[in-house]
Amino acid sequence: MDTMFHYPDDSLALHTDLYEINMMLTYWEKGIDQRQAIFELYYRKNPFGSGYAVFAGLERSVDYINGLHFSDSDIAYLRRTENYPEAFLTYLHNMTLQLTIRAPREGEVVFADEPLFQVEGPLAQCQLVETALLNIVNYQTLVATKASRIKSAVGDDPLLEFGSRRAQELDAAVWGARAAYIAGFDATSNVRAGKLFDIPISGTHAHSLVQTYRNDYQAFKAYAETHHDCVFLVDTYDTLRSGVPSAIRVAKEMGDRINFLGVRIDSGDMAYISKRVRQQLDEAGFPEAKIYASNDLDEYTILNLKMQDAKIDVWGVGTKLITAYDQPALGAVYKLVSIQDAAGVMQDTIKLSSNAEKVSTPGKKQVWRITNDDKDAKSEGDYITLFQEDPRQLDQLYMFHPQYTYINKTVKNFTARPLLHEIYHAGTQVYTLPPLNEVRRYAADALAALWPEYRRHLNPQQYPVDLSQRLWDHKMNYIHAVRDAVKNMAKQEDD
Numbered sequence: 252m253d254t255m256f257h258y259p260d261d262s263l264a265l266h267t268d269l270y271e272i273n274m275m276l277t278y279w280e281k282g283i284d285q286r287q288a289i290f291e292l293y294y295r296k297n298p299f300g301s302g303y304a305v306f307a308g309l310e311r312s313v314d315y316i317n318g319l320h321f322s323d324s325d326i327a328y329l330r331r332t333e334n335y336p337e338a339f340l341t342y343l344h345n346m347t348l349q350l351t352i353r354a355p356r357e358g359e360v361v362f363a364d365e366p367l368f369q370v371e372g373p374l375a376q377c378q379l380v381e382t383a384l385l386n387i388v389n390y391q392t393l394v395a396t397k398a399s400r401i402k403s404a405v406g407d408d409p410l411l412e413f414g415s416r417r418a419q420e421l422d423a424a425v426w427g428a429r430a431a432y433i434a435g436f437d438a439t440s441n442v443r444a445g446k447l448f449d450i451p452i453s454g455t456h457a458h459s460l461v462q463t464y465r466n467d468y469q470a471f472k473a474y475a476e477t478h479h480d481c482v483f484l485v486d487t488y489d490t491l492r493s494g495v496p497s498a499i500r501v502a503k504e505m506g507d508r509i510n511f512l513g514v515r516i517d518s519g520d521m522a523y524i525s526k527r528v529r530q531q532l533d534e535a536g537f538p539e540a541k542i543y544a545s546n547d548l549d550e551y552t553i554l555n556l557k558m559q560d561a562k563i564d565v566w567g568v569g570t571k572l573i574t575a576y577d578q579p580a581l582g583a584v585y586k587l588v589s590i591q592d593a594a595g596v597m598q599d600t601i602k603l604s605s606n607a608e609k610v611s612t613p614g615k616k617q618v619w620r621i622t623n624d625d626k627d628a629k630s631e632g633d634y635i636t637l638f639q640e641d642p643r644q645l646d647q648l649y650m651f652h653p654q655y656t657y658i659n660k661t662v663k664n665f666t667a668r669p670l671l672h673e674i675y676h677a678g679t680q681v682y683t684l685p686p687l688n689e690v691r692r693y694a695a696d697a698l699a700a701l702w703p704e705y706r707r708h709l710n711p712q713q714y715p716v717d718l719s720q721r722l723w724d725h726k727m728n729y730i731h732a733v734r735d736a737v738k739n740m741a742k743q744e745d746d
């Protein structure tokens with residue numbers, strides 16, 4: 252053991268909150284651990300004031316589920332720390348997953364209150380996976396959504412992910428780089444993310460190179476003598492008087508021996524400076540040289556710089572993307588929606604709240620993306636049904652707002668596409684993960700199917716996420732039934 256955290260048989264089975272295993276013990280002792288349960292994972296509000304989110308995290312979740320078993324050292328650890336019966340530890344040790352799991356395709360455009368994972372199977376097993384699934388989806392979906400907003404600000408300009416050094420730890424850097432790539436970033440500076448996921452990698456150089464040589468010209472020359480593709484960072488001392496002139500000098504001296512791609516600026520007024528730099532490069536005979544920019548950029552600064560007609564060609568974005576700076580949590584939850592009773596019958600469950608938006612929707616569901624064949628196949632909204640409903644059999648669809656039911660429409664020439672696909676069936680993986688480039692293409696297409704009104708950064712229109720009449724009635728019946736039950740209980744206590 253070379254470091255304290257290296258167990259030779261480390262696993263992710265203990266990457267769960269202790270309360271999950273505590274509940275598993277209760278279910279096991281009470282003989283209900285095998286009861287069929289259905290949990291759904293969803294978030295309640297689109298992040299960053301966005302009109303949508305980009306679903307990411309499926310591949311990592313599959314990797315997690317595939318490797319999920321309690322190893323010897325996991326069991327030894329629980330034996331040492333918890334007062335669990337030995338037979339329960341043996342039960343954990345021997346556990347093989349039998350879960351049926353459904354999820355949207357990775358890269359899918361998704362919305363608040365839609366199940367992003369539906370986990371069905373033995374109650375104890377459903378409970379075990381809660382923490383890790385939330386952990387994965389909460390982070391990756393958040394970063395993919397922020398990345399999608401940044402991508403929409405840059406348009407077709409190349410967009411580089413520079414976040415690793417500012418990410419919340421190593422995993423966040425590589426999985427964040429992947430999430431960013433899904434949502435439209437073109438490359439990452441993280442070499443391991445490149446290796447792991449086959450994402451294009453990209454890199455210039457840091458201020459330390461220039462500081463090492465104490466001089467722009469010497470530093471750029473040394474770099475040019477050791478590299479073919481060159482982007483020189485020009486703002487260490489004085490961008491316009493030293494950085495750019497030195498870059499030009501080296502480019503001229505080296506001629507065809509290097510591929511002078513351009514210069515990077517990382518400080519100052521980037522609208523003003525980029526225009527001056529463009530002028531200097533053009534006048535020196537380098538109109539093809541690109542201007543790279545980085546420095547705390549995100550969709551807001553990028554749009555602002557574009558508005559000022561900044562002459563920036565390539566955008567490098569780190570901190571604000573990888574840390575989801577303006578909203579560090581997606582807030583997705585994992586809720587029990589149905590559970591088998593003692594007679595073996597599935598009984599749906601509901602969680603009430605004084606806040607109407609927080610009242611859960613009982614039962615196993617499917618989400619349908621409704622596109623209008625008369626309107627360029629753009630999305631009309633999403634339609635959540637009980638799982639067994641199939642809106643494809645209907646001639647027309649009556650869609651209404653689940654809270655303000657007077658907001659409604661009837662859609663005639665429509666296509667309904669189910670978003671939740673079976674990833675595992677009773678413990679066996681039945682879905683083949685697509686290559687990352689396909690996920691990325693899919694994300695772009697899914698976004699393009701949204702009307703721009705739902706895509707805009709600022710005050711987007713609220714995309715309809717409606718319940719079918721049957722599901723809505725089902726929910727209302729449960730609300731009334733639970734209210735009546737509580738009332739009766741209170742009355743009995745009073746009597």
Ligand SMILES: Nc1ncnc2c1ncn2[C@@H]1O[C@H](COP(=O)(O)OP(=O)(O)OP(=O)(O)O)[C@@H](O)[C@H]1O
Binds near residue numbers: 517521556559
């Ligand atoms: N023309 C501009 N319009 C709007 N925002 C800009 C413009 N130029 C730069 N910015 C942004 O303003 C912020 C400036 O950051 P900061 O105050 O740290 O200045 P700086 O130039 O980085 O300073 P330093 O020289 O210490 O690095 C950055 O987020 C940058 O992206």
Ligand SMILES: O=P(O)(O)OC[C@H]1O[C@H](OP(=O)(O)OP(=O)(O)O)[C@H](O)[C@@H]1O
Binds near residue numbers: 568
């Ligand atoms: O601003 P971000 O969006 O987070 O992009 C990443 C930042 O990381 C680097 O700066 P850093 O000061 O860490 O190193 P440097 O010495 O190379 O500038 C780079 O120059 C960017 O400014």
Ligand SMILES: O=C(O)c1cccnc1
Binds near residue numbers: 567569
């Ligand atoms: O390659 C770069 O320019 C780079 C990489 C990481 C962080 N900042 C810049």
